[in-house]
Amino acid sequence: MARKPGSRAEITGPRLRDAALILFARHGFAAVSMRQIAAEIGVQAGALYLYIDDKQSLLFDLMRDHMEALLTAWQDSLAKAGQGANPQTALDRLEHFARFHIRFHAARRDAVFISYMELRNLTPDNFAVIEGLRRQYETELETILRAGQAEGSMVLPDSKLAALAIIAMLNGVNTWFREGGRLSRDRVEDIHVDMVRKAVTP
Amino acid sequence: MARKPGSRAEITGPRLRDAALILFARHGFAAVSMRQIAAEIGVQAGALYLYIDDKQSLLFDLMRDHMEALLTAWQDSLAKAGQGANPQTALDRLEHFARFHIRFHAARRDAVFISYMELRNLTPDNFAVIEGLRRQYETELETILRAGQAEGSMVLPDSKLAALAIIAMLNGVNTWFREGGRLSRDRVEDIHVDMVRKAVTP
DNA sequence: GTCTATATACTGATAGAC
């Protein structure tokens, strides 16, 4: 009996992706071998190729899944916020975005890390796809900033640049925040929301 | 004659570091082979080991040199600004820091990239050294922010967190700014300075 | 579905000729 007792195909695939995500985030895509991933989930290296085409498409799938989950979660969050009867101001929507961004990314640190750090390990075609998804997300914020300018509640010399700067600031949280540290997640969120609001108001 | 005509030891060492910096930034430390670096500067792989101990210490040296250059340049910039007779407000010093940060980093994109991205490829000992230098730099900004609070010109719930958030925002410039793009470097600088000032003022 | 075994190529680093 070659098949290991208790082996189950329907869970090996997801476990492979989970293990790869963690290992890529920790050591980097190029530094992780297929053998390491296989060892992590208790199979031989050859068995991985039942679930993936090659190492490159494994990385690409992880990044695409993350970006699509991000965009979907944002749309869901928007829809939920829109259910209330009262219309939101652009500043409220900016705060909503900032809190969503910090929370979503804090819950998926490994995927975030990979999606920003391993872009250069994608083939040009795969890079273009991920880059497109990232732009889509940036545009969501930019739309809010433009609305704020139209309202007059925000003053921004360049809404595209402001969007990038705000996302960069919010992403910073991901590089150093640890649950259980000096500041609670809520406190970190509040402080960032405050700085972001002030940065865009007259 | 084994030695290549025109070979000069005094320039091969620096050329090795320059080539490694570019290749590591472009493809990642783990993805770059010693042979690639050697090919880039026109020598054989074995010859590299006349100038470095091993691949790890090559990475470490690049990162340490960058961080030390950053700290030295900041001290120089501070000294130059201090030569004027009039004392600077904390907000002026914050603006000075922001402009210095953007300019210094824009001029050394590859070194910056490596120093943030390849931390996980350092041995624990080497990591601790680089981390210490990075903290030193963060403390420079934090000192300015504390002075602003003492003056009353700034309102910050947490100066350490504010320092990290500001640096994160300023670092964002490095990931997308290209000379000759839609916005000039001065314009990008001005917009960031404006947002940073507003983010910390009451 | 997973195993073992293997093909082919490349890795970092060293030894010794010149």
Next chain:
DNA sequence: GTCTATCAGTATATAGAC
């Protein structure tokens, strides 16, 4: 100072047994 040659180890990916 740089070369060639090489070592021992590892890489991705595949073939075929069970």
